[in-house]
Amino acid sequence: MKIAVDAMGGDRAPQVIIEGIENARDQFNDLEFLLYGDEQKVKPLIKNPERLTLINTTEEIAMGEEPVRAIRRKKDSSIVRAANAVKHGEADAFFSAGNTGAILAAGIFIIGRIKGIDRPGLTSILPVAQPGQQGQGFVYLDSGANAESKEKNLVEFAHLGRFYAQNVLNIQDPRVALLNNGAEADKGDQLHKAVHQDLANQKALNFIGNIESGDLLHGAADVVVSDGWTANAALKATEGSVRMMMTLIKDGILNGGLRAKLGYLLLRPVFHRIGHLMNPSQYGGAVLLGLKAPVVKAHGSADVTATTKAIQQIRTMINTKVIDQTVEFFSNEENVDNGTKNE
Structure with a gap:
């Protein structure tokens, strides 16, 4: 399974993001990572490039930027590039510790909502x-x-x-x-x-x-x-x-x-x-439930442990096919409208 990572998001990025990703990679041999970020800042921090692919980006979305405007204007930012990787099937999930609003906007407008879900919920x-x-x-x-x-x-x-x-x-x-x-x-x-x-x-x-x-x-x-x-x-x-x-x-x-x-x-x-x-x-990160793929947002001050735990969350979500079950449930409007059970 491949996870697209915004390597530039967070107060202590990219240092703690790369350390946490490498920890998770060393724990689970079924994980691969697409790292999106400034190559000059990220590459020197990688100790072992095994199952890590670094994709250079030229823009960053800062914490204080207006979310929707930022994802529309900064197409080569690490957040937008990572979200697009999921949209186009190049990755199975998206992880970031960056601008919360931008992550939500990228999840909704790029990755997309599950049919039948009116609004995703941050969990x-x-x-x-x-x-x-x-x-x-x-x-x-x-x-x-x-x-x-x-x-x-x-x-x-x-x-x-x-x-x-x-x-x-x-x-x-x-x-x-x-x-x-x-x-x-x-x-x-x-x-x-x-x-x-x-x-x-x-x-x-x-x-x-x-x-x-x-x-x-x-x-x-x-x-x-x-x-x-x-x-x-x-x-x-x-x-x-x-x-x-x-x-x-x-x-x-x-x-x-x-x-x-x-x-x-x-x-x-x-x-x-x-x-x-x-x-x-x-306890890892917050999950934006209701989207077509796992999107996990760690706190801006996330440390190495939080990053590693968030990756474990994503791995569990992929392995248990929780998104597939959600899609199946909400594909039948009667399940929610009438409270019927179809599992």
């Missing part, structure tokens, strides 16, 4: 911090691709998340929940009340009802669905809370005297486990 894997479930993750979408969504979009997200949880996370009958401002069925605005009813009518879904943002990391659901604005706001609030707690703990240790420092030494293995669990690098 993240978040950690579960519940005792006994640590190390597991859950599917969270849409985490920012669509600021506004219709009822049918959230229903589509639920099915996309279900397929991903089954095939990539190996969860047989994933529990699907709707992010809302209360757990009761009648909570929320008219959109969320209507979506709750729609999801409850979907026979193919194991819909368990609403979930509040405070319960996201407690393992209550395997797939959490929301519109992009709400999900992104809740995600950033959760991330901010985690950072605040880590800052308070660190401050307490540094300024708590000798007993606090001795306590830290005794509990250091516990802190390391927590840090590993909450490290986003362990």
Whole structure:
């Protein structure tokens, strides 16, 4: 399988991108990579060219550029060239840590949506911090691709998340929940009340009802669905809370005297486990579900581990044929419109 890589995207590109790609290449002998980027910057970083093909590009899309305009004007950028490789069948998937909007635009306008999908959803894997479930993750979408969504979009997200949880996370009958401002069925605005009813009518879904943002990391659901604005706001609030707690703990240790420092030494293995669990690098990248091929976007600050994990994600998606299953499901409009089961 071949993966098209934007070698220039990310805060620490191309260094960490090349290191992560070579790590993945060394782990899996069935992977090949098409690396798109500035040859003068990328080539010196490649330690072993085995199963790596470098394609020189002359343009870059910066983080702050307007996405649609950038992909239309910069045809020789690493993002556009990599996306076109997938479109023309030269590669099976696309990976980048670059400009999020440009990656979304390239995915939608170059690679294309699956027939029957109105809007793709940006899908993240978040950690579960519940005792006994640590190390597991859950599917969270849409985490920012669509600021506004219709009822049918959230229903589509639920099915996309279900397929991903089954095939990539190996969860047989994933529990699907709707992010809302209360757990009761009648909570929320008219959109969320209507979506709750729609999801409850979907026979193919194991819909368990609403979930509040405070319960996201407690393992209550395997797939959490929301519109992009709400999900992104809740995600950033959760991330901010985690950072605040880590800052308070660190401050307490540094300024708590000798007993606090001795306590830290005794509990250091516990802190390391927590840090590993909450490290986003362990969960790879965000997947733009609903497209004709796997498109994975790593965070701009992605390190070598995040890059390697994202490639593992893509490999699993290709091997499990999750895109093919999605295409088959959405090719029959009745599956979503009427909630019938055809699997």
